[in-house]
Amino acid sequence: ELKVEQNPLFLSMQEGKNYTIYCNYSTTSDRLYWYRQDPGKSLESLFVLLSNGAVKQEGRLMASLDTKARLSTLHITAAVHDLSATYFCAAGETSGSRLTFGEGTQLTVNP
Amino acid sequence: NAGVTQTPKFQVLKTGQSMTLQCAQDMNHEYMSWYRQDPGMGLRLIHYSVGAGITDQGEVPNGYNVSRSTTEDFPLRLLSAAPSQTSVYFCASSYDFSGNTIYFGEGSWLTVV
Numbered sequence: 587e588l589k590v591e592q593n594p595l596f597l598s599m600q601e602g603k604n605y606t607i608y609c610n611y612s613t614t615s616d617r618l619y620w621y622r623q624d625p626g627k628s629l630e631s632l633f634v635l636l637s638n639g640a641v642k643q644e645g646r647l648m649a650s651l652d653t654k655a656r657l658s659t660l661h662i663t664a665a666v667h668d669l670s671a672t673y674f675c676a677a678g679e680t681s682g683s684r685l686t687f688g689e690g691t692q693l694t695v696n697p
Numbered sequence: 698n699a700g701v702t703q704t705p706k707f708q709v710l711k712t713g714q715s716m717t718l719q720c721a722q723d724m725n726h727e728y729m730s731w732y733r734q735d736p737g738m739g740l741r742l743i744h745y746s747v748g749a750g751i752t753d754q755g756e757v758p759n760g761y762n763v764s765r766s767t768t769e770d771f772p773l774r775l776l777s778a779a780p781s782q783t784s785v786y787f788c789a790s791s792y793d794f795s796g797n798t799i800y801f802g803e804g805s806w807l808t809v810v
Contacts, residue, residue, distance in 0.1 A: 590739075617796045628787065629740075629801040636796045674739060683728065683747050683794040684755060687739040 588613050588679050592688035599665050600696055607691045609658040609675035617678040618651050618658045619685070622671045629674065632660075665695045700724065703788050703802035710778040710809045718773040718805050720788030728791040728799075729771040733757065733784040740787065746771055747794065778809045 589612040599605050609618070617636050621629040633642045635651035635658060642649050646669065648661045658675055676687040704719045722729065730745035732755075742755030746765040760782060762774040771790075775782060785806050791799040 619799065621801075628803045631798045631800065634796055634798055676740075678794060678796075683745055683753070684742055685730070685794075685799065686742070686756075687732075689737065689739045 588615060588677055588684070588686045590675060590677050590686050590688040592673075592675055592691050594691060595689055596692050596694075598694045598696060599662075601666055602664050604664065605662050607660040607662075607673055607675075607693075609660070609677075609688055611656050611658075611677040611686075613656075614653075614680045615656070615677040616653070616680045619676040619678070620649050620658070620660055621674045621676065623674065623690070624671050632673075662693075667695050667697060669693060670695045701788055701790050701800050701802035703786075703805050705805060706803065707806045708808070710775070710807065712778060712780060712809060714778050716775050716778065718775075718786055718788075718807070720771045720773065720790075720802060721769050722771075722790040722800075723769065724790065724792070724800070725768060726790035726792050726800075727768065728794050729765070730755070730789045730799075731761070731763065731771070731773045732787045732789065733782075734787060734804075735784050743773065743786075775807075780809045783807060783809045 620632040633649040638653040640651045646663045651658045672690045672692045674690045701722045727748045731743040732740040744763040746752045788802040
């Protein structure tokens with residue numbers, strides 16, 4: 587059974603600072619997703635990572651995938667208040683069609 | 698484009714009542730799924746479908762039924778609502794499960810009293 591763990595679960599940071607959210611998964615997965623959710627809203631797709639060493643960047647967010655370590659990271663560069671949201675990672679099982687989510691990281695960026 | 702459309706957005710049910718959450722997508726996606734989101738627990742997979750006529754159970758399927766008679770629609774039925782089913786429900790779809798983006802609907806807020 588695929589399990590996904592994120593840390594930290596809560597992150598309060600100042601504007602302009604850098605930080606990383608970690609996503610570990612328990613068994614083999616060949617696809618890793620990152621989503622953003624604002625309060626009371628749906629999930630917005632940020633990144634889909636499909637291979638070992640994959641790195642994708644959009645604005646102040648950069649995601650990477652290390653399939654050997656079963657680890658994905660979401661790096662935030664020079665945080666701004668607009669990045670305040672909950673970020674989820676999700677891993678897809680290799681031989682199947684199930685997607686398993688982490689608990690989410692609630693990010694608050696303070697001025 | 699409408700994307701993934703869920704109805705209703707809000708619903709209050711009494712214990713023991715049944716209801717159907719509707720989900721429709723207009724992107725010709727084969728893969729559709731239902732999740733529930735509870736505070737502090739992320740999203741948990743209820744049921745999913747890889748194409749019309751094909752459904753399978755996810756992590757938390759008890760108390761829910763699904764069917765997939767068309768590519769576009771994937772309704773979720775609550776057979777006899779219980780307070781433990783109070784949650785936010787999200788429908789999602791994707792072209793397939795090989796790594797394409799998975800799109801989520803706006804969510805359905807369900808309260809069972």
